[in-house]
Amino acid sequence: MEKLELRYRQVDSSLVKKLKQMPGGEAVGRCYQCGTCTASCVVNAILDDFNPRRVIRMAVLGMREVLESVEPWYCAVCYMCTERCPRDVKPVSVLMAVKNLSCIEGRVPQAFRNINENIARIGRLFEIDDFTNFMREDMGLPPIEPSDTEEVAKLIAGTEFERVVKGEAENE
Amino acid sequence: MSEYLYFPGCNIPYRENQYELSARAVAKKLGVELRGANFICCGLNIEPIDEFASLLFSARNIALAEEQELPLVALCNGCYKTLRVADRKLKKDERLRARVNEKLAEIGREYRGRSEVYHFLDVVSSELKPEHIVRKVELRVAPFTGCHSTRPSEYVGFGAEEKLRELIRLCGAKVVRYTDMDKCCGAPLLALGEELGVSIARQRLLSMKARGAEAAVTMCPFCQVSLDTLQVKAEQEFGERYGIASMYITQLIGIALGLKPEELGLGENKTKPEALLKGALR
Numbered sequence: 001m002e003k004l005e006l007r008y009r010q011v012d013s014s015l016v017k018k019l020k021q022m023p024g025g026e027a028v029g030r031c032y033q034c035g036t037c038t039a040s041c042v043v044n045a046i047l048d049d050f051n052p053r054r055v056i057r058m059a060v061l062g063m064r065e066v067l068e069s070v071e072p073w074y075c076a077v078c079y080m081c082t083e084r085c086p087r088d089v090k091p092v093s094v095l096m097a098v099k100n101l102s103c104i105e106g107r108v109p110q111a112f113r114n115i116n117e118n119i120a121r122i123g124r125l126f127e128i129d130d131f132t133n134f135m136r137e138d139m140g141l142p143p144i145e146p147s148d149t150e151e152v153a154k155l156i157a158g159t160e161f162e163r164v165v166k167g168e169a170e171n172e
Numbered sequence: 173m174s175e176y177l178y179f180p181g182c183n184i185p186y187r188e189n190q191y192e193l194s195a196r197a198v199a200k201k202l203g204v205e206l207r208g209a210n211f212i213c214c215g216l217n218i219e220p221i222d223e224f225a226s227l228l229f230s231a232r233n234i235a236l237a238e239e240q241e242l243p244l245v246a247l248c249n250g251c252y253k254t255l256r257v258a259d260r261k262l263k264k265d266e267r268l269r270a271r272v273n274e275k276l277a278e279i280g281r282e283y284r285g286r287s288e289v290y291h292f293l294d295v296v297s298s299e300l301k302p303e304h305i306v307r308k309v310e311l312r313v314a315p316f317t318g319c320h321s322t323r324p325s326e327y328v329g330f331g332a333e334e335k336l337r338e339l340i341r342l343c344g345a346k347v348v349r350y351t352d353m354d355k356c357c358g359a360p361l362l363a364l365g366e367e368l369g370v371s372i373a374r375q376r377l378l379s380m381k382a383r384g385a386e387a388a389v390t391m392c393p394f395c396q397v398s399l400d401t402l403q404v405k406a407e408q409e410f411g412e413r414y415g416i417a418s419m420y421i422t423q424l425i426g427i428a429l430g431l432k433p434e435e436l437g438l439g440e441n442k443t444k445p446e447a448l449l450k451g452a453l454r
Contacts, residue, residue, distance in 0.1 A: 046372060046375075079319060119217060123229075139437060141189060148210060
């Protein structure tokens with residue numbers, strides 16, 4: 001992962017406004033940079049380059065690099081920072097909003113697109129084939145019914161999710 | 173007799189069937205009925221891409237439970253949290269509910285907010301009584317609640333830490349407390365690189381070992397994959413030995429209820445807890 005650097009290159013004063021309008025991004029402006037999020041972060045503990053405090057700071061400063069970086073996608077979504085944040089910024093949700101906005105603007109890491117391709121097609125992360133159901137039967141478990149792919153297609157029709165997964169967003 | 177609609181999620185039927193097997197065996201012993209339905213993904217994986225689409229998936233699943241007039245019960249922390257957060261948000265926010273229902277109408281369904289989302293541990297905790305226990309399992313056990321059974325506390329939570337500890341004690345085992353016992357297992361990072369997940373799992377295993385735990389109990393397929401499957405990988409990669417037999421809480425309870433290891437799928441666990449359990453029976 002390329003480390004995000006605090007450099008003023010592409011400042012976009014509308015970024016923070018856009019984030020505040022996204023679900024989860026509402027409280028981003030309350031952050032006073034205490035770093036409790038980063039100190040609580042299990043990912044930061046093994047990977048210096050993931051730093052939620054820095055991502056939030058850059059977003060507040062309007063630095064569009066956060067939308068282009070893979071860094072926010074490294075969040076494990078464990079919510080420890082959200083529990084501990086003294087300003088109730090909800091860092092997990094802010095990073096979720098950053099990721100959602102990044103998708104709207106056309107970028108999604110390939111790993112996340114791959115994960116969601118099955119979900120868009122069959123509604124589930126993994127295809128349950130005859131072999132899996134045979135193994136389940138052997139263990140004494142009921143079979144998993146095949147997905148209603150038509151219902152899944154209708155459910156996602158016209159959503160941002162459909163647009164991203166169907167490949168209209170650029171790969172990173 | 174209590175009755176629930178069982179939400180299997182994506183991971184359990186694909187690679188952690190022993191969790192469902194042991195949960196069903198325990199449910200049967202306790203007189204808890206688990207019904208099935210044709211579910212789709214809870215919405216967890218969709219959230220980083222499109223929060224609204226994630227809500228649609230959750231609401232569609234909850235709508236199935238409402239159609240059958242049953243509460244929904246999940247075995248996976250991720251499914252529990254995702255469905256629970258969606259349910260809470262939709263119950264509270266009328267405008268959001270209207271937007272979701274506009275879309276659900278296209279598939280002939282409706283979210284009414286009349287069901288409730290539970291974690292299976294919560295159900296077992298209220299149904300399991302000391303008189304159900306037929307044998308004691310004398311082991312030093314590290315409880316691992318994982319993240320989404322307790323966080324975000326704004327929306328989820330049922331006292332999972334205390335309930336898990338209480339269930340371990342009911343089985344006759346000793347609860348071992350250890351550093352960072354409430355932190356993430358590392359499994360969410362597997363999509364971005366196995367070494368990241370393995371490194372985080374290793375930290376949890378080292379702190380369990382430091383306090384003398386012989387076994388770990390989990391209540392989520394992600395946590396179990398970390399402490400079980402990734403433990404084997406971490407031992408190879410770091411040249412260390414943790415020796416923590418990892419199992420689902422439903423497998424431990426099953427043993428204490430007198431069920432056989434094969435009825436609980438214990439042979440599927442990579443860290444082989446079966447021999448340890450046999451030696452610990454009193």
